[in-house]
Amino acid sequence: MPEKTMRDAINEALHQAMEQDESVFVIGEDVAGCSGSAGDVGAVGGVFGVTEGIYHRWPDRCIDTPISESAIVGAAAGAALVGMRPVAEIMFADFIGVCMDQIVNQMAKFRYMFGGKSRCPAVIRFSSGGGFSAAGQHSQAMYQVMTSFPGLKVVVPSNAYDAKGLMLTAIQDDDPVLFFEPKILYQETADVPDEMYTIPFGEANFVREGDDVTVVAFGQMVPKAAAVIDALAEEGISCDLIDPRTTSPLDENAILESVEATGRLVIVDEAPPRCGLTADIAGLAADRAFSSLKAPIKQVCAPHSPTPFSPELEAAYLPDADKITAAIKATLA
Amino acid sequence: MSIPKETLLHAYRTMKTIREFEERVNAEIMNGQIPGFTHLYTGQEANAVGVCAHLDESDTIISTHRGHGHCIAKGAEVSGMMKELFGSSEGLCKGKGGSMHVADIDKGILGANGIVAGGPPISVGSALAAKIRKNGKVAVSFSGDGSVNQGTCFEAMNMAVVLQAPAIFVIENNYYSEHTSINYAVGCDDLKARTEAFGFPVFVADGADFFAVYEAAGKAIAHARAGNGPAGVFAEQGRYHGHFVGDPQAYRAEGELEDLRENHCPLKIFRAKMAESGELSDAELDAIDAEVMAEIEQSVTDAKAAARPTADQVTEDVYIQYTATA
Ligand SMILES: Cc1ncc(C[n+]2csc(CCOP(=O)(O)OP(=O)(O)O)c2C)c(N)n1
Ligand SMILES: [Mg+2]
Numbered sequence: 147m148p149e150k151t152m153r154d155a156i157n158e159a160l161h162q163a164m165e166q167d168e169s170v171f172v173i174g175e176d177v178a179g180c181s182g183s184a185g186d187v188g189a190v191g192g193v194f195g196v197t198e199g200i201y202h203r204w205p206d207r208c209i210d211t212p213i214s215e216s217a218i219v220g221a222a223a224g225a226a227l228v229g230m231r232p233v234a235e236i237m238f239a240d241f242i243g244v245c246m247d248q249i250v251n252q253m254a255k256f257r258y259m260f261g262g263k264s265r266c267p268a269v270i271r272f273s274s275g276g277g278f279s280a281a282g283q284h285s286q287a288m289y290q291v292m293t294s295f296p297g298l299k300v301v302v303p304s305n306a307y308d309a310k311g312l313m314l315t316a317i318q319d320d321d322p323v324l325f326f327e328p329k330i331l332y333q334e335t336a337d338v339p340d341e342m343y344t345i346p347f348g349e350a351n352f353v354r355e356g357d358d359v360t361v362v363a364f365g366q367m368v369p370k371a372a373a374v375i376d377a378l379a380e381e382g383i384s385c386d387l388i389d390p391r392t393t394s395p396l397d398e399n400a401i402l403e404s405v406e407a408t409g410r411l412v413i414v415d416e417a418p419p420r421c422g423l424t425a426d427i428a429g430l431a432a433d434r435a436f437s438s439l440k441a442p443i444k445q446v447c448a449p450h451s452p453t454p455f456s457p458e459l460e461a462a463y464l465p466d467a468d469k470i471t472a473a474i475k476a477t478l479a
Numbered sequence: 480m481s482i483p484k485e486t487l488l489h490a491y492r493t494m495k496t497i498r499e500f501e502e503r504v505n506a507e508i509m510n511g512q513i514p515g516f517t518h519l520y521t522g523q524e525a526n527a528v529g530v531c532a533h534l535d536e537s538d539t540i541i542s543t544h545r546g547h548g549h550c551i552a553k554g555a556e557v558s559g560m561m562k563e564l565f566g567s568s569e570g571l572c573k574g575k576g577g578s579m580h581v582a583d584i585d586k587g588i589l590g591a592n593g594i595v596a597g598g599p600p601i602s603v604g605s606a607l608a609a610k611i612r613k614n615g616k617v618a619v620s621f622s623g624d625g626s627v628n629q630g631t632c633f634e635a636m637n638m639a640v641v642l643q644a645p646a647i648f649v650i651e652n653n654y655y656s657e658h659t660s661i662n663y664a665v666g667c668d669d670l671k672a673r674t675e676a677f678g679f680p681v682f683v684a685d686g687a688d689f690f691a692v693y694e695a696a697g698k699a700i701a702h703a704r705a706g707n708g709p710a711g712v713f714a715e716q717g718r719y720h721g722h723f724v725g726d727p728q729a730y731r732a733e734g735e736l737e738d739l740r741e742n743h744c745p746l747k748i749f750r751a752k753m754a755e756s757g758e759l760s761d762a763e764l765d766a767i768d769a770e771v772m773a774e775i776e777q778s779v780t781d782a783k784a785a786a787r788p789t790a791d792q793v794t795e796d797v798y799i800q801y802t803a804t805a
Pocket of ligand 1: 622627657722
């Protein structure tokens with residue numbers, strides 16, 4: 147199977163979806179690039195290159211916009227309400243701050259408020275997460291916040307293979323989907339089939355299988371946790387590593403069944419702790435698998451602080467191998 | 480218009496400082512010394528300096544992601560800025576903010592800003608405070624040609640008129656927002672007219688010419704200080720670098736950059752005008768050049784030697800006070 151980066155895998159999914167369905171279009175800032183200039187219109191394909199080449203094949207369906215995040219999301223929501231399948235790009239997940247109303251008060255609630263009579267098959271893509279010294283307004287995960295809103299589906303791929311299959315599912319899905327691409331993983335490669343395939347929402351991936359501890363991780367924390375678990379295997383500690391892949395819907399059964407088997411749970415996410423996914427899943431296990439637990443649940447996440455700029459500070463801020471290792475060992479102490 | 484010699488010397492020194500700061504930052508990014516996302520102001524120096532020449536420390540500015548020039552023009556300490564960009568705990572923001580968040584509240588610098596058009600509404604708040612306090616202060620926000628298409632910018636402009644707040648909206652048209660041309664992203668043909676339609680006067684200047692910006696900004700700021708509500712400055716001048724370091728700049732026309740550097744250089748234009756009027760001599764300006772070069776060199780030396788932040792500092796400064804009060 148050919149190796150592809152996560153960036154290329156998502157790009158391929160977009161191309162294939164556009165080929166297959168004329169109602170799919172991409173929209174956002176510089177998704178084509180150089181519009182209106184004397185230079186090479188279409189040369190950019192998104193600042194991370196995820197929409198590369200789409201303009202050259204479908205100039206009418208690759209739409210550059212002004213810097214207007216509310217209008218971008220609103221336009222995607224509106225086009226979806228009348229039957230299109232837009233894939234909008236919001237360059238950084240942090241910019242949800244600019245377009246929050248269109249996402250949470252508008253697209254998330256149409257179907258419910260309209261008594262089940264509408265469909266809003268829009269996908270909004272975001273680059274997300276830390277690791278670039280990009281500081282407080284370009285580093286946030288944000289998917290944990292958006293997971294709390296009923297009506298939205300929330301996807302967080304951790305590798306190129308999943309990213310392609312999940313993107314194709316997202317585009318075919320009839321509900322609004324927020325698709326968070328951990329930007330630190332764009333250049334990471336995996337085996338990715340050339341043909342189209344889908345990965346169902348709400349179905350976790352068991353990245354590692356083991357008996358002693360259940361580890362649940364999200365996005366860029368999945369490869370970090372996998373490396374820790376491989377190292378611990380040498381010490382005779384074996385862990386399940388669960389990547390939920392979608393935080394809404396969440397594969398609760400996969401997590402609960404694993405916790406029932408291991409009796410120990412560590413949850414790893416890059417976002418700050420309050421009202422986040424680690425607390426959410428700790429709550430799930432405490433509620434539904436309490437009698438199986440042999441040790442306190444451990445949450446590994448960022449502190450209750452914005453993301454700092456300086457590389458030393460950001461390294462201390464984000465969960466790392468040491469913190470994940472310590473948490474796993476603490477459940478075994 | 481006659482400008483005091485002190486002002487002229489300061490203006491040239493500040494423009495040169497911005498130029499050399501940016502060029503050095505560019506080099507240090509290439510060397511891998513400066514992390515994160517950095518946007519350079521090279522070429523646009525006259526905008527920031529022409530505007531800030533009319534401000535004192537208690538007037539405020541709020542800047543953008545392309546903020547170094549505005550901050551230097553408003554008096555931010557160069558060495559503290561360089562340390563910040565290097566991520567030192569001795570930086571102006573203790574290494575917490577970096578390039579996109581340089582701020583110095585004591586100097587009336589309410590911050591560079593990583594959110595396009597995050598600034599204008601905040602600036603209206605500063606202007607409103609000046610109006611309530613009747614202290615004659617003004618609040619300046621800088622916006623790019625892309626930034627003005629954001630809803631927050633429209634809201635701020637309209638509300639400043641409604642509140643008759645002494646807010647100055649400086650629109651810097653450098654022709655592009657990232658890779659997108661203003662010809663595409665601003666739907667109407669006349670951004671100045673669109674801005675004036677909010678209900679305040681907008682003064683146009685050649686953004687490569689300090690004297691033109693100085694004059695236009697002078698009118699706008701006098702208008703606001705006199706209690707007549709907001710005003711705008713519209714200055715056109717291209718940036719010399721890409722949107723970010725490493726930008727392939729596929730949007731440029733052939734010869735565009737060469738023309739900018741050759742025929743639209745604020746420093747060259749300033750020197751030519753001084754040579755013509757005889758107000759400042761080449762020797763005086765050369766001496767400033769040498770001092771600025773030395774200052775920038777020193778700031779880099781200091782930044783490289785400055786203290787690095789430690790893990791315990793991550794959670795400092797999130798709040799002033801966070802435990803329950805008794
Ligand atoms: C809300 C928001 N949207 C998008 C971006 C990404 N971005 C950073 S700078 C920029 C272009 C800004 O263009 P302009 O206002 O003309 O300023 P210039 O870069 O030309 O100085 C964009 C789109 C951002 N930082 N914030
Ligand atoms: Mg611009």
